[in-house]
Amino acid sequence: MSTLNQNLPMHKLLYRVFMHDIRVALRRQSDVVAVFFFFIIATSLFPLGTGVDQKLLMAMAPSVLWVMALLSCMLSLPRMFSNDYANGALEQIVLSNQPTILLILMKIFAHWVLSGLPLVLIAPVIGLQFNLNTDALIVLAESLMIGTLALSLIGSIGAALTLGLRGAGILIAILVLPLYIPVLVFGAGAVGAIAIGMSSNGAFSLLGAVLAIALVVAPVATTFAIKIALE
Amino acid sequence: MLYKDIDFTLTAGNILYVQGANGTGKTTLLRTLCGLSKPLRGTIDWCGTSIYALNEDYARDLLYLGHQAGLQDDLTPLENLAFLLALAGEDMDDKQARQVLETLGLKQVLHLPVRFLSQGQKRRVSLARLWMQNALLWILDEPYAALDTEAIRLLELRIKQFSEEGGIVVMTSHQALAMQTGQLKHLSLDNSFEH
Numbered sequence: 001m002s003t004l005n006q007n008l009p010m011h012k013l014l015y016r017v018f019m020h021d022i023r024v025a026l027r028r029q030s031d032v033v034a035v036f037f038f039f040i041i042a043t044s045l046f047p048l049g050t051g052v053d054q055k056l057l058m059a060m061a062p063s064v065l066w067v068m069a070l071l072s073c074m075l076s077l078p079r080m081f082s083n084d085y086a087n088g089a090l091e092q093i094v095l096s097n098q099p100t101i102l103l104i105l106m107k108i109f110a111h112w113v114l115s116g117l118p119l120v121l122i123a124p125v126i127g128l129q130f131n132l133n134t135d136a137l138i139v140l141a142e143s144l145m146i147g148t149l150a151l152s153l154i155g156s157i158g159a160a161l162t163l164g165l166r167g168a169g170i171l172i173a174i175l176v177l178p179l180y181i182p183v184l185v186f187g188a189g190a191v192g193a194i195a196i197g198m199s200s201n202g203a204f205s206l207l208g209a210v211l212a213i214a215l216v217v218a219p220v221a222t223t224f225a226i227k228i229a230l231e
Numbered sequence: 232m233l234y235k236d237i238d239f240t241l242t243a244g245n246i247l248y249v250q251g252a253n254g255t256g257k258t259t260l261l262r263t264l265c266g267l268s269k270p271l272r273g274t275i276d277w278c279g280t281s282i283y284a285l286n287e288d289y290a291r292d293l294l295y296l297g298h299q300a301g302l303q304d305d306l307t308p309l310e311n312l313a314f315l316l317a318l319a320g321e322d323m324d325d326k327q328a329r330q331v332l333e334t335l336g337l338k339q340v341l342h343l344p345v346r347f348l349s350q351g352q353k354r355r356v357s358l359a360r361l362w363m364q365n366a367l368l369w370i371l372d373e374p375y376a377a378l379d380t381e382a383i384r385l386l387e388l389r390i391k392q393f394s395e396e397g398g399i400v401v402m403t404s405h406q407a408l409a410m411q412t413g414q415l416k417h418l419s420l421d422n423s424f425e426h
Contacts, residue, residue: 004324005363008317016317020303020310027305027344088299089314095265096318097291103318231268 013098014106021110024083031079036118039072040126047129054131061130062140062191069119069144069187070180073151076115077176078169080107080159081226090163091230104226105219108156116148136195143200143207147187150211153218154179160225182210233259234420237273243397244414246390248404251420257403258298260420261372264401265295277368291320294366296374300357304346308332308356311345312363319364331362335385350377358382361389369393371402 008016025032046064050057084090084107093103123144124137132140158176162168190203233256241247251257262268264275266282266289275282282289302311309332313323332341335355340348345356354377361369369390375383390400394414 004327005316005321005365006324008320008322012322013317013320016314020306020314020317023310024303024305083303084301086299087301087303088297089301089303091267091295091297091299092301092315092318094267095290095293095295097287097320098318099287 010098010102014102017093017103017106018110021107022113025110025114031076032114032118035072035076035115036122038075039068039119040122042071043068043126044129058131058195061127061132061136062188062195063184065123065127065130065140066144066147066184066188066191069123069148070151070177070184072119073115073148073155074173074176074180076111077155077159077172078162080111080156081163082159082168085163085229090226094227094230100227101219101223104156104223108152108219108222111156112149112152116144116152119148120144132191132195136191139194139200140191143187143190143204146204146207146211147183150183150207150214151180153211153214154183156218156222157225160222160229163226163229183207186210237418237420239416239418241399241401241416243399244394245416246394246400246402246414247416247418248402249418249420250403255420257420258372261295261370261401261403262297265293265370266290292367293370294319294360294364294368295370295372296357296360297372298376300353302345302353302357305344307342307344308337308348308359309341311356312359315357315360316364319366321364323363328359328363331359332356334362335359335382351379351382354378355382358386361386361393367398369398369400369402371400373403373405375404375406 043065046060047057050060081090084093093107094100096103120141124141127137127140155172155176157179158172161175162171165171186203186207190200190207193200193203237260239247249257249260259268263270266275266286269283277285277289277292301315303314306314309323309325309328312328312332316323329341332338332355335358337352337355337359340352345353348356354374358374374386378386390402394400
């Protein structure tokens, strides 16, 4: 019996890999939803705890929202590859006749769509609780858009390095949080600048630079780490 | 060091049957042949070129089934197979896939998440790739594990057919091979094992 399968063009293959992760996540919604609600609840605690001081709240808003976005992203990191590692799919990805690095990049991108993008969409709503004005809310969403993508990319290195280790969750935090600092500084900086009426262009440029570097370095490092983990 | 002095050449139609007690490194050998692990010394060539130089060209000819076959618990057998075939650069023919899964006795579970399948049924799902994916070299780690006699019979027939078509198979198993074919080679790791 010979196979009837057609050859799959590269772009379709990459789309399949991406959709595979999305589909798995949709069948197992609790993981994605939990992180999303963590972000909502954790950020909502601050306005409740701060009381009536609106100026203080506004001043805190950029850093609080950004730190919580950072922690939410980190919470979802252990899941990025561990499932595929346990069931052997990662081996099949590495043994695929397509460039491993592109397949891994698709997985990172899927992770961002599932964990970063929801934060981008809900953050402006949460920002309202902090009394942020419209300009600041828009900048908040924009900076999170660039920033969370960088977080997923940088985080993938930590997720790959801790594959198969016990206590991977806390180890990822220790490995990845220091690397997240530039994203936090420039991301919160962009929102902070616009909130006090200054231009956020500088912070945005630097945030974009961090993303560009992460986009080049992270997939290479992650692929390398995954190959080591599978050896 | 796990073992030394292992040397063999396989040509079209060969079936290499790797034997050895538990812990002698059968799985390690197969993973090394795939290129997942690297040997301390020595070379592995495919059609005269080192597999590390060939990289993706080698992967195109290779089909590896390990202990864990890469099945995602929350997806159905068809979804899983479509993904695994996509990784091999193939667009799964849905009709053929259904046919193969039916032959393998999985008609009732086609639409169930793999989570609900028994060990043997999961194994059958992953083995279905042997009927569907283009490859020249199969590396199978314990393909008979968890299978019932009927499934073993189907698998043996398929391996024999593949070998007759000129495919090369490297496999491990604990149970004696019922297959009778002149193309069968044996490799025992018990003697190469370093204590």
